[in-house]
Amino acid sequence: MNGQGGAITIALTGQPNVGKSTVFNVLTGLNQYVSNWPGKTCEQRIGSLNHNGLEIQVVDLPGTYSLTANSVEEQIARDYIIQGQPDVVAAVVDAASLERNLYLLAELLSLPSPLVLGLNRLDVAEKQGLHIEAHVLEAALGIPVIPMVASKGQGVRELLEACVLVACNPHEYLPNRPEIRADHKAVMQEISTLISGRVPEPYPKDWVASKLLEGDEEVGRMMQSSLEERWQPVHDILLQHEDAFLAVASGRYEWIGRMVRAAVVRPKPGQVTVTDRLDRYATHPVWGLLILLCALGILFFFTYALGSPLQAWLELNVVQAGAVWVSTLLAAGPDWLVGMLSQGVIAGVGTVLTLLPILVIFFIGLGVLEDLGYMARAAYVMDRFMHPMGLHGKSFLALFLGFGCNVPAVMGTRIIESPKARLLTILVAPLAPCTARLTVVALLSPIFFGPNAWWISLLLIALPMGVLLLMGKGLHEFALGGEHTAFIMELPLYQLPNFKEIGKGVWQRTLDFLQGAGTIILVVSVIMWALSHFPGGEIEESFLAVIGRALAPVGNWMGLDWQMMVALLTSFVRKENTIPTLAVLYGAGQDGASLAQVLGGQLVPAAALAFLAVQVLFVPCVATVAAMVEETKSWRWTMLSVGLLLVISLSVGVGIYQGARLLGVGV
Amino acid sequence: MTNPSKSLEVTIIAPNTQALHTLCDLPVGGTGIVRQLSGGREFTNVAASLGFTPGVEVTMVQNYHHGPLIVSLRDTRVALGRGEAVKILVEVV
Secondary structure, three states: OOOHHHOEEEEEEEOOOOOHHHHHHHHHOOOEEEEEOOOOOOEEEEEEEEEOOEEEEEEEOOOOOOOOOOOHHHHHHHHHHHHHOOOEEEEEEEHHHHHHHHHHHHHHOOOOOOEEEEEEOHHHHHHOOOEEOHHHHHHHHOOOEEEOEHHHOEOHHHHHHHHHHHHHOHHHOOOOOOOOOHHHHHHHHHHHHHHOOOOOOOOOHHHHHHHHHOOOHHHHHHHHHHHHHHHHHHHHHHHHOOOHHHHHHHHHHHHHHHHHHOOEEOOOOOOOOHHHHHHHHHOOOOHHHHHHHHHHHHHHHHHHHHHHHHHHHHHHHHHHHHHHHHHHHOOOOOHHHHHHHHHHHHHHHHHHHHHHHHHHHHHHHHHHHHHHOHHHHHHHHHHHHHHHHOOOHHHHHHHHHOOOOHHHHHHHHHHOOOHHHHHHHHHHHHHOOOHHHHHHHHHHHHHHHHHHHHHHHHHHHHHHHHHHHHHHHHHHHHHOOOOOOOOEEEEOOOOOOOHHHHHHHHHHHHHHHHHHHHHHHHHHHHHHHHHHHOOOOOHHHOHHHHHHHHOHHHHHHOOOOHHHHHHHHHOOOOHHHHHHHHHHHOOOOHHHOOHHHHHHOOOOHHHHHHHHHHHHHOOOOHHHHHHHHHHHOOHHHHHHHHHHHHHHHHHHHHHHHHHHHHHOOOO | OOOOOOOEEEEOOOOOHHHEEEHHHOOOOOEEEEEEEEEOHHHHHHHHHOOOOOOOEEEEEEOOOOOOEEEEEOOEEEEEOHHHHOOEEEEEO
16 A cells, blocks of 8 residues: 555544544545445545545544554554554544543554644634644644644645655654653563564554553564563563553653643633533433433434435335336336336335435434534433443434334444444344334234234334343343443534535445445345246245245244245335235235235234234344345344344244143134 | 453552542532542553543533533543442542
């Protein structure tokens, strides 16, 4: 990557909430490529631009507070800087909380790549009464310091120019580097001597010594295997100095204090800021919950009040019209081709298309809440309820919105920073009862249960939520190690949302969804159509029916016949598909018989309950599975969740029917 | 390397050890100086990178004596659980 064909690579780093992604977007425009870091479930954004004929690649590193391998993000950021050896690292810091932000810079300075500091959000700092002299800071640090207000595009070009200048003249780069606190200098020296000559390339020796003292496990393992028999004396010293990492951390902060002293003019103490005033309510145990409910209510309202009519419109005017158009256009063509296009391809495209309005509105809502700085408050308010399950306060937000549709719930988990909590939320998200499954319950339970339908429906809505809690707890304890991540997080300052940036984010995420999940949905829709069509052209004699008949023994344990099993299988494409499948298989419409008439007498109440219980707990629809694959970047975890749901749903179904038989009720 | 599950105690000798309180004890508006951090390496590392190092001044912003609390330090606000706050010892000023 380094210097290939005259190209320059800039790595963009910064703590979370400093406006780093805004800088990235302004620099690269829409010329960006999103994928995952190799082997990690963490998003990698790379963009490119041309500056005065120079080809420049910008790598957006994950936002991290430090570079100790505490999290996947930190590991990725530091591995990239050390091993990828970018020509220059641009560190974006929030001027309004300069001291804490410079902590990452202090760590970056001990790595070989040259640095440029982007002093962002100067406008916010000024509003807080903080005045920062960029040139004084520049003189103290010995690296270029660029004043910026990235949200207004100010300073981004200057940052780029400074980066190019530093990258082209690496020998003129002479930074002022922080040192360890005086009382630990001797021991640091001792370790440096012991590891000298055995530090693997391209790791800098002093950095490795400092990380060993900080107790960094990854560096410890690396040096243990590299030093072999000479590890023991190093290990002994480290054991005697287990407190050293605080000396390293305090050393960095003391150094930061010296750096900023001359450059920063502070406000008079005791000023009450807008953020303080808003937080009195937003983080209050009672008011905070009410505000959260209102925020979610509004988001929910917009998603469905605007999204549902749009969905219906698209369904009628694009999807159905498209199917009719294809059938007329190809009237002379073979039946299977018309069928595949109108029922397979268009059904798949339709699923994707009708999801779009809801997803776009949902992404905008989340973007606004996040940009406002409210998301951290919502997490703070909800955390005490979600923590025992290993979930994060922000998991609640994603799951709550999954009540409408599981796809935005899965996609919404991106707001959760902790990778474990995020994965766990994705794995349980299909259990949030979605409107499609509620439609099936609402349509079928009056047919099956008559006057008792209302309370049985409520039970059927509560069932997946109960399973969600149990499965969350179980996965947390057994599959994800059970440890609680410490609850300690920054509450960023409130700020007005930047709609231009939100718009770009929504666009990018919608494209991601279309490319990734959209493709899977389309392919699976066509496959499911083929299974229901071939070999004979009728679903009764199709491969799907064959599979359904093969599953009849499982169905028998639940009191269900093969038609019911086929209906469950077709619900994989779209949950609502259960209804038309049942109608076709039981011959509704023939001799004017309605679905209620043909289905009413088919099942005893216990079997009907088992059927609907399986329906609400069953394998999520293909769109949700595709979104899960897209977000976890792992078929293994997705299949674990899908497999678990399959086992749980069938077990509950069998349990209900067999239990009822034992008790002699409803059979 | 050291066993990660092992709890680690880090003590920086305070001028007056009797005056140490946990961060939970600090009333709203009260200020303390961080003297000691305890707990696992992961927690102390995260806390340190968020600014909790010995000698730093911390002001309590919200503390309802149950549930998580909010403090302000180094020009930022940090929210933390009570379980985490008891691991941070401060000298009240």
